Amino acid sequence: MSVRTRFAPSPTGYLHIGGARTALFSWLYARKHNGKFVLRIEDTDAERSTDESTRAILDGMEWLGLKHDEGPFYQSKRSGIYKAEIEKLISGGHLYRCYCTTEELTARREAARIKGLPPKYDGRCRTRTDAPEGVPYALRFRVPEGSVIFKDIIKGSIKIQNLEIEDMILLRSDETPTYNFCVVVDDATMNISHVIRGDDHISNTAKQILIYNALGYEIPVFAHLPMILGADKTRLSKRHGATSVIAYKAQGFLPHALVNYLARLGWSHGDQEIFSIDELIELFSFDNVGVAAGVFSPEKLLWLNAHYIKESTDSTLAPLLLPFLAELGVKDIKADHRLEVIVSTLKERAKTLKEMAQSALFYFLSSVEYEEKPEKKFLTEEKLPVFTYLKAELEKLEPFNVESIEAIFTALMEKLDLKLGKVAQPVRVALTGGTVSPGIFETIEAMGKEMVISRLNAAITLIENR
RNA sequence: GUCCCCAUCGUCUAGUGGCCAAGGACACCGCCCUUUCACGGCGGCGACGGGGGUUCGACUCCCCCUGGGGACGCCA
Numbered sequence: 001m002s003v004r005t006r007f008a009p010s011p012t013g014y015l016h017i018g019g020a021r022t023a024l025f026s027w028l029y030a031r032k033h034n035g036k037f038v039l040r041i042e043d044t045d046a047e048r049s050t051d052e053s054t055r056a057i058l059d060g061m062e063w064l065g066l067k068h069d070e071g072p073f074y075q076s077k078r079s080g081i082y083k084a085e086i087e088k089l090i091s092g093g094h095l096y097r098c099y100c101t102t103e104e105l106t107a108r109r110e111a112a113r114i115k116g117l118p119p120k121y122d123g124r125c126r127t128r129t130d131a132p133e134g135v136p137y138a139l140r141f142r143v144p145e146g147s148v149i150f151k152d153i154i155k156g157s158i159k160i161q162n163l164e165i166e167d168m169i170l171l172r173s174d175e176t177p178t179y180n181f182c183v184v185v186d187d188a189t190m191n192i193s194h195v196i197r198g199d200d201h202i203s204n205t206a207k208q209i210l211i212y213n214a215l216g217y218e219i220p221v222f223a224h225l226p227m228i229l230g231a232d233k234t235r236l237s238k239r240h241g242a243t244s245v246i247a248y249k250a251q252g253f254l255p256h257a258l259v260n261y262l263a264r265l266g267w268s269h270g271d272q273e274i275f276s277i278d279e280l281i282e283l284f285s286f287d288n289v290g291v292a293a294g295v296f297s298p299e300k301l302l303w304l305n306a307h308y309i310k311e312s313t314d315s316t317l318a319p320l321l322l323p324f325l326a327e328l329g330v331k332d333i334k335a336d337h338r339l340e341v342i343v344s345t346l347k348e349r350a351k352t353l354k355e356m357a358q359s360a361l362f363y364f365l366s367s368v369e370y371e372e373k374p375e376k377k378f379l380t381e382e383k384l385p386v387f388t389y390l391k392a393e394l395e396k397l398e399p400f401n402v403e404s405i406e407a408i409f410t411a412l413m414e415k416l417d418l419k420l421g422k423v424a425q426p427v428r429v430a431l432t433g434g435t436v437s438p439g440i441f442e443t444i445e446a447m448g449k450e451m452v453i454s455r456l457n458a459a460i461t462l463i464e465n466r
Numbered sequence: 467g468u469c470c471c472c473a474u475c476g477u478c479u480a481g482u483g484g485c486c487a488a489g490g491a492c493a494c495c496g497c498c499c500u501u502u503c504a505c506g507g508c509g510g511c512g513a514c515g516g517g518g519g520u521u522c523g524a525c526u527c528c529c530c531c532u533g534g535g536g537a538c539g540c541c542a
Contacts, residue, residue, distance in 0.1 A: 010542045045541055102540060109539080116467040119538060138540050155471065164469050164538085172540040179542045202470060203537045226472075226535090233534065261478095264491090268479055271490040290479080292472050293535060300478065300492040310505080349504040359503095409501095424501035436503045 003035025004193045007061075007068070008183070010042040011053035014244040015060030017236060017296060018198060018228045021262040025225060026196045027066045028263070028284040038190055039068035043076045044182055060245040064255050065277065073190070075182050082177040085185050085215060086139065086170065094214045095170065097137040098125040120166035139171035141181075141211065148206040152222045153286045155199070160206040168207055184208045188217040199224035223286055226266055227293040236296055248301075252324055252353030254312070257305035265294050274307065306351040314340040317347060317356075324357035330364040338363065341446040345438035362432040363447055368455055370433045378426040378435075379459055385416060386423055387430060387463075391456040400449050402441045409441070430459035 005026040009019050030037035039061070043049035058072070089095050098121075109119045126142065143166070149159045170181040177185075183204075187195055195205075202224050212219050230240030242248060248258055256277070263280050264273065267289045275283070309317065318339045325333065333339065342363050343356070350356035362368070370379070393408045394400075413423060424440040431452060437443050444452055 008542090012542075042542060048541070098540085100540095105539080113467075113538095118468050120468090121539095136540095140540095158470070160470070166538080169540050174540080176540085178540070183542090198536090199471060200536050201542095204542090206470090224471085229535075231477085235535075265478065271480060273478095273491050294479090295477055297477050297492065303492055306505090348506095420501045422501090428502065434502090438503085440501060 001193055003030055003033035004038060004191050005030045005035065005196055006038040006040055006071075006187070006190065006192050007066075008040040008042050008186075008197075009057050010045065010048075011050060011057060012045070012048040013053055014056040014246060016243045017245065017262070018243075019057075020060065020064060020066075020245045020258070021228065021265065022197055022225060023061060023066050024064070024259060024262050025223075025267070025284070025289070026194075028280055029194060029196065029223075029286070030069070031281045032284050035193070036069040037067075038073070038192065039071035040073045040186060040190070041071075041075065042179065042182065043074055044177060044179060046076070046176070049076070056244075056246065063249055064245065064259055070190075073186070075186065078182075078186070079177075081189060082182060082185055085181075086177065089141070089170070089214055090139075092214060094142055095139045096126055096142055096167075097128070097131070098140045098167075098169065099128070099132065099135055099137045100125060118164075121168075123167055126167065136173040138169045138173045140167040141170050141207075141214070143167050143210060148209050150205060150209055150219070150222060152202075152205075152224050154223050154225065154289050155202075155291055158202065158205075160203070162210070165203075165207055165210065170211075180204055180207050181211060184211040184215065184217065187220060188212065188215070192220050194221045194223060196223045196225065199226055223289075225289065226291060228265060229293050229295050231295060233293075233295065240296065241298065252355065252357070253301070253305050254308045254320075254353075257301065257308045260308075261301045261304050265296065266290050274304075302351050309347050309350055309353070309356070312347070314343045314347070317343045317353075321353055321357055321360070324353050325360065325364065327354075328357055328361055330357075330361065333364060336364075338446060338448050345442045345446045349438070359437075362434070362437070363451075368431070368433040368458060370429065371435070374429045374433075374435045378429040379463055380426075381463055381466075383426045384460065384463055386412065386418075386426060387456050387460050389415070390427065391453060391460065394444070394449065394456075395453055397449070400445065402445050405441045405444050431455050 007019075007023040007026050009015065015023075027037050029035070041054055041057075043054070054072075061068070086095070105121070108122065112119045121140070125140070143162050145162060147159055147161045148165075149157065151157050168180055169178055171177055205222055205224070209219060228236045230236045232240075236243055242251065245258070249255070259277065259280070260275055263275060263284075267284065269275070269283045269288060321339075321343060322334065325331075342360055346356050346359050350359060389412050390408065393412070394405070397404055397408060409420065409423060412418075413420060425435065428435060428437050428440055428443070431437075431443060431447060438446075
């Protein structure tokens with residue numbers, strides 16, 4: 001049997017972390033077994049589904065590199081198929097008309113809950129034989145006696161008594177089909193071999209198996225992934241910070257970092273932490289997927305992101321940094337030949353691209369903005385000789401690189417009998433405005449002769465006019 | 467409330483009855499490197515929820531308790 005997996009989000013919001021991991025595992029499994037990965041948009045709820053959400057989900061998937069082989073299929077465009085299957089169920093005697101209104105149902109459910117009774121449908125229309133004219137009705141599934149037992153490749157065998165399952169509505173009174181029914185019809189007709197989803201769907205799986213049976217479909221393999229929780233161990237939600245995949249992109253994360261993180265949240269391969277995409281495909285197996293829910297750790301994601309930034313080449317990083325610089329007001333610098341060198345000075349110390357842009361800002365400002373304390377401490381009259389010497393020497397320096405710059409400093413230190421620490425820090429302040437930057441020689445090289453000279457001049461002028 | 471799932475360091479996890487006085491990673495704390503900040507290196511802190519079994523032997527198997535999570539819609 002060929003492997004066919006699917007990711008079936010409902011377009012009622014962005015692609016979130018949990019959905020992304022489900023998509024990732026489904027994608028990995030399909031890739032690993034040379035199967036197909038199908039994307040299906042579950043938009044049967046016309047009220048809540050939006051095109052923007054669909055777009056956002058597609059964008060998120062693309063950014064993560066999770067390409068689908070088939071689709072996207074839209075449930076809203078498959079009503080003909082659902083209709084035919086509903087007819088089959090009707091003739092098989094599996095459905096009955098329910099004339100209860102939403103209001104009545106909600107009220108009864110509440111009442112049951114208060115009394116401590118199971119808040120499920122009481123089945124009052126089950127045996128109804130009349131057919132009132134002009135009264136809207138929904139079609140409910142007649143749950144048979146017995147129990148559902150299914151094997152989950154992650155959790156093992158799961159058994160649920162049919163008594164626990166209510167007669168669910170498959171066709172609304174407006175004649176649109178509902179989720180549990182559509183999923184079954186779609187997974188069956190799309191020949192999905194492995195249904196991979198969050199374990200919050202386990203109770204749905206029992207309902208769906210009943211429908212599979214009623215329709216005579218073959219039952220697929222189920223894999224219910226454990227939930228992803230927030231730091232407080234409750235289901236991950238907005239309260240826990242960013243949950244949208246695209247928000248991570250906006251914060252300067254690399255897709256590979258997020259993929260690697262998500263893969264290791266719930267799955268493992270011995271002690272290995274770093275995985276290339278190809279390794280993930282090669283090594284992925286449900287045998288190594290954990291059964292317990294896991295807490296999402298932004299710190300570890302950050303660590304992985306820093307790792308992948310360090311691993312990236314300057315030329316791949318440079319263009320990725322542009323939008324983050326633009327956000328800080330630095331625009332039209334595509335042609336700045338210094339960009340890659342600048343990236344090389346920063347990538348050892350940035351955890352995100354956003355942070356890197358922030359640290360790179362001083363390279364692009366037309367004039368330095370000194371921080372108050374460093375300015376007072378380091379831009380002093382006593383340091384004037386250092387600045388004037390460097391200005392004179394660097395101005396005529398050729399080639400202008402780390403080695404030649406270091407040589408100038410060595411000579412300066414000898415001449416003035418100063419240690420590097422006494423020289424580097426004042427220069428750093430003069431050039432960057434602050435006390436934190438990459439190595440001073442690297443910084444000077446990356447900044448470029450022109451800007452270095454003008455900033456030394458600015459410092460000299462400032463001191464002399466004080 | 468009912469049903470389902472789950473339970474190793476703060477967190478992600480390795481561990482599939484003896485290899486475990488429980489290993490790795492993130493975080494945290496030291497030290498080293500060092501022109502600042504980082505990176506890096508070295509070291510430290512730190513866990514099998516409790517109780518019963520089974521067994522020559524349980525982190526590993528079974529049961530109970532406790533604790534957590536999830537599901538109970540004409541949402542998906």
